[in-house]
Amino acid sequence: MGYIKEKFKSKADELNVEVKDMIKNHGTKKIEEVTVGQVYQGMRGITGLVTETSLLDANEGIRFRGYSIPELREHLPKVPGGAEPLPEGIFHLMLIGELPTEADVQYISSMWGRRSHVPNHVFDAIDALPISTHPMTMFTVGIMALQTESSFAKAYADGINKKDYWSYTYEDTMNLIARLPRIAAYIYRRKYKNGQHIQPNGMLDWAGNFAHMLGFSDPGFAELMRLYMVIHADHEGGNVSAHTTHLVGSALSDAYLSFAAGMNGLAGPLHGLANQEVIKWILQMREELGGGSPTKEQIEAYVRKTLAEGKVVPGYGHAVLRKTDPRFTAQMEFAKKHLPNDELVKIVWTVYETVPPILQELGKVKNPWPNVDAHSGALLVHYGLVEYEFYTVLFGVSRALGVLASLCWDRALGLSIERPKSVTTEWMKQFVEGKVDAVTE
Numbered sequence: 001m002g003y004i005k006e007k008f009k010s011k012a013d014e015l016n017v018e019v020k021d022m023i024k025n026h027g028t029k030k031i032e033e034v035t036v037g038q039v040y041q042g043m044r045g046i047t048g049l050v051t052e053t054s055l056l057d058a059n060e061g062i063r064f065r066g067y068s069i070p071e072l073r074e075h076l077p078k079v080p081g082g083a084e085p086l087p088e089g090i091f092h093l094m095l096i097g098e099l100p101t102e103a104d105v106q107y108i109s110s111m112w113g114r115r116s117h118v119p120n121h122v123f124d125a126i127d128a129l130p131i132s133t134h135p136m137t138m139f140t141v142g143i144m145a146l147q148t149e150s151s152f153a154k155a156y157a158d159g160i161n162k163k164d165y166w167s168y169t170y171e172d173t174m175n176l177i178a179r180l181p182r183i184a185a186y187i188y189r190r191k192y193k194n195g196q197h198i199q200p201n202g203m204l205d206w207a208g209n210f211a212h213m214l215g216f217s218d219p220g221f222a223e224l225m226r227l228y229m230v231i232h233a234d235h236e237g238g239n240v241s242a243h244t245t246h247l248v249g250s251a252l253s254d255a256y257l258s259f260a261a262g263m264n265g266l267a268g269p270l271h272g273l274a275n276q277e278v279i280k281w282i283l284q285m286r287e288e289l290g291g292g293s294p295t296k297e298q299i300e301a302y303v304r305k306t307l308a309e310g311k312v313v314p315g316y317g318h319a320v321l322r323k324t325d326p327r328f329t330a331q332m333e334f335a336k337k338h339l340p341n342d343e344l345v346k347i348v349w350t351v352y353e354t355v356p357p358i359l360q361e362l363g364k365v366k367n368p369w370p371n372v373d374a375h376s377g378a379l380l381v382h383y384g385l386v387e388y389e390f391y392t393v394l395f396g397v398s399r400a401l402g403v404l405a406s407l408c409w410d411r412a413l414g415l416s417i418e419r420p421k422s423v424t425t426e427w428m429k430q431f432v433e434g435k436v437d438a439v440t441e
């Protein structure tokens with residue numbers, strides 16, 4: 001057994017004892033009351049999941065095992081001469097719960113390199129789709145085709161002990177993460193670069209190799225990919241992609257099935273797809289105004305028009321956050337350092353000055369501030385990755401790190417199949433009239 005796997009096992013054994021104890025001694029302690037409004041409105045504010053990898057504070061933003069994004073940028077290992085943290089490092093942190101050493105990161109990097117071979121039938125499955133297919137559809141088809149390789153599914157079919165679920169899930173996790181950049185790059189080159197594919201470079205780190213396979217040789221782009229892959233990796237457990245992966249995994253669907261399900265959620269415009277919507281919205285605004293940089297007044301008018309048409313302003317608002325997303329700030333800092341005079345980036349910054357007061361005026365928007373998706377597209381366009389329909393695939397490759405580390409924990413802790421209670425509105429009517437009681441068991 002590799003030493004990262006051994007470390008995970010020993011951490012999981014320790015936490016298992018604590019969790020069993022928690023359930024035994026405090027299992028009946030109430031966390032909070034659930035209201036009728038919460039049940040109808042997306043279960044907002046209901047604490048209903050345990051996710052070890054990260055925790056969100058509504059005002060401060062995400063922390064990965066206690067570390068904020070600025071702290072991660074400082075403490076995680078980097079490539080020689082690089083300034084941005086390596087995704088291998090945040091994966092180690094989320095899985096093991098400790099900051100990695102340089103050696104840990106190198107170990108994970110070379111492990112993923114060794115496991116990165118993608119069988120041909122995956123490419124054939126993608127090639128069977130029309131070229132006009134959305135890249136996220138190609139991505140989930142690719143992941144589903146790769147499910148033939150699941151160690152968990154094979155082991156389960158052969159009959160395994162519950163105690164060993166974690167081990168096969170770990171193997172699937174490592175193999176899937178190793179292969180995702182190749183699948184994503186294949187989709188990009190197939191759809192946008194006439195199928196001129198680029199072979200992996202085994203000497204590079206995971207994100208550096210991804211940048212290389214996509215076809216971008218500017219070292220700034222590789223740095224951006226490292227930062228991008230770190231900041232999009234996880235956002236505690238309740239977001240649509242993480243929750244879906246966890247939910248599907250709770251039926252003991254393997255990592256491929258669970259992750260593909262999560263990616264179908266990420267492909268929704270209120271979640272991950274918002275990053276393509278942001279750049280599309282900005283480009284349309286520019287086109288309607290005849291090109292160039294719009295003024296604050298022009299942006300304000302365009303925002304009001306968007307709202308009047310009954311649409312949301314993409315990249316703004318959040319289900320849980322109540323301040324500017326620190327992932328937006330991290331990208332803004334990257335832009336200030338590397339591309340302070342980029343025209344599109346400057347538009348993103350003017351949009352940032354303009355949108356929040358307008359959303360506040362509406363009186364119903366709980367968070368008028370930008371989220372992670374408000375900034376990412378402008379950075380990608382700067383380096384030449386202009387095909388915005390592809391952006392959510394990048395998000396998905398990154399999100400694998402968090403949701404699959406979590407899936408390892410789900411199986412290691414023996415978490416149950418998820419099955420909350422649902423009711424009908426007829427039941428709800430009787431409940432508010434005091435004719436039926438809430439079901440507590």
Ligand SMILES: CC(=O)SCCNC(=O)CCNC(=O)[C@H](O)C(C)(C)COP(=O)(O)OP(=O)(O)OC[C@H]1O[C@@H](n2cnc3c(N)ncnc32)[C@H](O)[C@@H]1OP(=O)(O)O
Nearest residue numbers: 270271272274312313314315316317318319364365366371
């Ligand atoms: C990686 C991520 O997933 S980050 C989120 C990416 N998504 C986006 O950027 C899309 C734009 N934003 C939104 O649609 C929302 O803010 C969401 C989906 C992120 C959160 O939704 P909710 O938790 O329901 O937000 P909230 O409670 O503030 O919504 C209240 C009202 O304000 C509206 N609202 C919220 N954000 C916006 C916005 N950016 N533009 C216009 N209206 C908005 C909601 O649509 C809702 O209107 P309704 O009562 O008429 O249905």
Ligand SMILES: O=C([O-])CC(=O)C(=O)O
Nearest residue numbers: 234235238239240319320
């Ligand atoms: O937390 C959420 O609901 C959405 C989000 O920002 C993410 O998943 O990154």
